[in-house]
Amino acid sequence: xxxxxxxxxxxSTEERQGRRLDRAPYEGPRxxxxxxxxxxxxxxxxxxxxxxxxDWFTQISYAVPPGWKHRVELGPMAPDDLADSPLPGLVxxxxxxxxxxxxxxVLASDEGVARAVLDPPTRAxxxxxxxxxxxxxxxxxxxxxxxxxxxxxxxRHLPDLSLFPRLCDMVYDRVLRAWERENGIxxxxxxxxxxxxxxxxxxx
Numbered sequence: 001x002x003x004x005x006x007x008x009x010x011x012s013t014e015e016r017q018g019r020r021l022d023r024a025p026y027e028g029p030r031x032x033x034x035x036x037x038x039x040x041x042x043x044x045x046x047x048x049x050x051x052x053x054x055d056w057f058t059q060i061s062y063a064v065p066p067g068w069k070h071r072v073e074l075g076p077m078a079p080d081d082l083a084d085s086p087l088p089g090l091v092x093x094x095x096x097x098x099x100x101x102x103x104x105x106v107l108a109s110d111e112g113v114a115r116a117v118l119d120p121p122t123r124a125x126x127x128x129x130x131x132x133x134x135x136x137x138x139x140x141x142x143x144x145x146x147x148x149x150x151x152x153x154x155x156r157h158l159p160d161l162s163l164f165p166r167l168c169d170m171v172y173d174r175v176l177r178a179w180e181r182e183n184g185i186x187x188x189x190x191x192x193x194x195x196x197x198x199x200x201x202x203x204x
Contacts, residue, residue: 005029005044005156012042012161035169036176038063042165044154059150060168064143065179072114073107074126074140097123103130116178117142117171125170132160142175 009029013020018033021041030043045057071090090107093114100123108114118126129151130138137152149168155161 005154008156008158008161009042011158012165015162016165018042033165035062035172038065038172038176040165040169040172045150055152056154057150057152058155058164059148060165062147062172062175064145064147065176067183068142068175068179069144070113070178071107071109071143072117072140073142074118074138075105076130076137077103077105093118095123100127103136113178113182116181117174119174122171122174125167129164129167129171132164140171147172147175 009020009031012018013031013033016031016033018031021030021032030041032039032041034040040060040062042058042060045059047054047057049055072093073087073090087107090109091111093106093108093111094101095106095115095118097120104126106114106118126138126140129149130136132151132155133153135152139148139150141148141150149171151164155164
């Protein structure tokens with residue numbers, strides 16, 4: 001029901017201070033918004049099978065940071081997955097988080113970058129994304145051509161449609177932080193002084 005999805009997306013657009021990108025009546029709507037100054041597009045994507053309508057996905061694509069040359073591919077672990085990467089230039093990466101590694105296949109061109117991106121908070125966000133719609137599916141792709149998170153199924157109801165971009169944005173933020181460190185961009189962590197050490201900035 002595209003009209004139902006459009007109504008929900010209108011509310012999601014307002015939450016993220018974005019704008020609707022309406023397409024042809026028979027196509028899914030899209031929403032564009034900014035994450036740390038970079039463009040993100042929330043949309044619905046259909047994969048055709050044998051020329052017929054196939055599976056629908058909810059996805060967000062993000063702007064690729066200038067000069068990003070790494071590749072990380074993440075998806076569900078299949079019972080017949082090979083121990084080695086089937087893709088040239090990529091290696092199988094394990095986070096040493098046993099539960100995450102048991103359920104997730106990660107391929108990476110640089111293990112250090114994969115480790116920086118897939119830290120514990122990011123793995124928690126990815127696990128939460130996997131549980132949306134209770135189907136256990138999530139695909140994450142970060143390369144020089146695209147940065148994309150894709151979830152099987154149409155997330156059409158709030159609050160899930162609000163939670164989906166919020167979790168995806170957390171993953172993208174970690175990619176940006178890895179890019180910033182690689183390019184020598186200083187990251188200042190916000191610190192809050194304990195209450196007994198805070199001073200009035202007018203009197204002090």
